[in-house]
Amino acid sequence: MSTNQLKGKTAFITGASRGIGRAIALSTNSLAKEGVNIVIAAKSTEVNPKLPGTIYSVAEEIKQIGGQCLPVGCDIRSEEQVVNAIKLAVERFGGIDILINNASAIWTQRTEDTPMKRYDLMNGINARGTYMCTYHCLPHLRESAKKGRQPHVLMISPPLNMDPKWFQPHTAYTMAKYGMSMCVLGMAPDFEEYGIAVNALWPRTSISTSALKMIADGLDDMSRSVDIMSDATLVILKKDSRCTANFFIDDEVLLDAGYTEKDLTKYSKPGAELQMDFFLDDTVPKQLRSKL
Template sequence: MATEQIFKNNILKGKVAFVTGGGSGICKGMTEAMLRHGAKAVIISRRFDKLDKAAEEMRKEIGAEVLAIAADVRKPEDIIKAVELTIEKFGRIDILVNGAAGNFLSAIETLSYRAFRTVIEIDLIGTFNTSKACFPHLKKSKGVVINVSANLHYQATLYQSHAMAAKAGVDALTRAMALEWGPHQIRVNGVTPGPIGETVGFAKLSPVDVSKEDISRRMPLQRVGKIRDIEYATLYLASDASSFVTGTILLVDGGDALRKHSILPYPESVLNPFDSSPKKVGAKL
């Protein structure tokens, strides 16, 4: 999706963005927005086949330099190697987007020990691993970190205890990094998407029998989000437009966090993960 030219198209010229989860969904949109505004990008994911396809699409559609590297954010050695390859290719890292994440619906009592740990490892530990590996290069470039969060834990959200715990940790880590890395002129902020209607996650995590229109009517701004909404926030946080902003969690959720929205119908398979209904949820990883 092309971002409308609200920002000058050269505001990120010469910058290199390192994006985990950048091959799909919201993070792919974030990557494309930065590419369209002058950046080069490295996208990271475990699945190289899909990642390489996404990189090729970006090269053809945008005409920018994109490097795809298969790596697991849970493994420090993978990320350290990916950073080394990035420096070999581009010589610098200016923007880090920690977007790799995992989520699904599951009641706590049916959530496996392994599944809970896996989400924490991808979202929270992956953010730490990647940030630490990129730090020396962000220090050199006086760079920017954008941690992708969620508003699930600002009140509470049914059947997402694992993601709530992980993203609460990400928000805390964002503030800690901003405090400690500020003297190095590294800005660290979070961006928190609300319901983004164009994504797989929206369909997967939405209550059953509740349409996009129903959810829109319950939103203060009366609509669900678009990926472009997150793209605009990314460009703001990645550019000098936010040069005095650090330690901020930027809510881009149409006011979703202001309302109570947990009491909605969810599939019975949440309570019984062995149910064979079409809306079956992944209680195991």
């Protein structure tokens, strides 16, 4: 079920000023290098000394490799800003074919240590922001489908695992992150009649990002590089829109695409003991997550 060509399509990526979102836009195997027009929708418009990267620095990097990019300052908790960002994207590139809901907030503390400010932040960005971006992109994704352009919505969110161990230590974070995955659960069958694919992608292990280095000392050595997520994203987006309703795991996507276990070693330091990411264990069989 391959669409083969991404060139000329337009991708709206939330939270793409750094980390996984930036990698999907810009890394060695990335949308920009495939000739996709990139809309960088994120809050980071000014340099943060602790977290490198802004929408403008990513846009400049994309331009340097000959790509087309529109940086738009956008807090996805604001409906006005989301609507404006999508409007600017359509005015610039003529439509939207791919939506990647990557923006996310994390706070892995127990209920007694999670005040409403943190709860509202995570749910406002993760669950509500994902729903809102998808809602407002939907008319343009439907137009893309009418033109036979095989539109996709991809959430960077985990398979739904109802084991209480994933709730007890950080109930609010799990609720917010699962809100993104529940969008997949409902929107995939809802959008199927339009010819729009809706899938989720989640990393097997922790991923090395600037944010991870700041919040978890030592975990970086036990993590894979962001490139594994961008490579897996390309595999998914090159499939036609009948490939829908999946909760993909990055290394499974690549192995099913012909990568070997040896190939996967390039994403981590030699001999690294990799740290499993949240929400993954043996209680979620592959056949319940993916229909590759």
